[in-house]
């Protein structure tokens with residue numbers, strides 16, 4: 001069995017203090033009127049105006065080259081911005097996927113034409129992306145995708161259905177993971193294509209989540225024509241690219257800060273003198289957050305050094321989801337509060353939202369069983 005080394009030392013506690021203060025300043029004025037129940041939506045809160053303001057501040061595409069609208073800052077500076085946004089419950093969803101994974105994928109594998117056309121618009125907070133990986137009967141088993149792009153004169157004709165496409169109804173583009181080769185070539189027969197969602201033949205249908213909200217969609221492709229220039233990277237390289245993309249998706253502070261607003265509201269409700277059991281419970285959760293933060297920052301460090309953090313990222317996602325799902329349970333045990341979406345009380349409404357959202361934390365970005373398989377393989381256990 002190999003061990004997992006956390007190679008990246010945490011930066012000094014005061015690193016990037018100026019940036020942190022600048023972000024806090026911006027958030028305290030911009031989000032002053034935002035209620036805890038809205039903050040609890042965390043990185044699922046969509047607000048295109050807010051994203052444009054983030055773009056104007058230079059906080060999207062922070063690490064990308066200036067030539068593509070980026071700001072050439074470090075992964076840890078970006079980490080500071082993300083952490084402050086999530087801790088404050090900022091509505092970052094509009095640009096989140098584009099900044100986190102679609103932009104970096106285009107930067108790494110895209111053509112000059114794709115990079116020039118798209119990256120500056122993402123960095124400005126004006127171009128939003130969704131992820132077209134999951135399908136009916138192929139979520140965990142991504143290599144079983146059936147959506148097919150058939151080569152025709154000048155490009156491709158796409159047919160198939162994507163499922164659980166978060167904010168597909170508000171995005172400009174999808175990165176489509178699909179089959180371009182033989183059906184039995186599970187990995188080598190897949191590719192990623194850049195899809196303009198306004199093209200004819202694409203239907204986006206809403207799917208309500210447990211709390212009745214509309215984030216998810218089913219996206220149906222019927223004879224959609226894509227030009228040959230839509231291919232990202234090489235034809236047949238889809239599997240390796242999608243695995244690299246998932247490392248970006250699994251490692252960030254969003255993977256342990258989704259329930260953070262609930263913790264803040266619980267501490268507020270407990271007041272300055274909580275009983276010893278409540279103190280111990282809050283202390284334990286804080287200990288877990290500090291550990292996950294260290295792991296997540298080490299992934300940022302590995303990304304900065306150009307290394308592959310897939311194993312670390314799977315660990316952050318798995319352990320982060322456990323913590324995020326435990327927080328509502330702990331809060332219910334230490335504070336006398338009934339969850340209710342309609343309550344006028346902040347804690348009650350935030351708790352109700354998180355209780356309804358928490359079951360999906362261990363599904364989105366890859367289910368727990370699959371992540372544990374990846375971790376076991378990485379440690380040489382299977």
Ligand SMILES: Cc1cc2nc3c(=O)[nH]c(=O)nc-3n(C[C@H](O)[C@H](O)[C@H](O)COP(=O)(O)OP(=O)(O)OC[C@H]3O[C@@H](n4cnc5c(N)ncnc54)[C@H](O)[C@@H]3O)c2cc1C
Pocket residue numbers: 130131132133134135137138139140141163164165166167360361363364365366367368369370
């Ligand atoms: C909030 C949220 C947002 C999402 N957003 C997107 C998005 O924007 N784009 C997108 O493409 N997808 C998205 N997804 C889909 C998500 O990534 C999939 O739900 C997930 O990968 C699981 O796929 P599935 O739902 O098809 O479940 P299945 O693959 O059918 O799995 C069902 C259960 O069986 C288990 N299982 C399956 N295979 C195995 C195995 N080999 N070994 C052990 N256990 C196994 C799974 O772990 C799971 O518990 C989102 C999901 C959620 C909850």
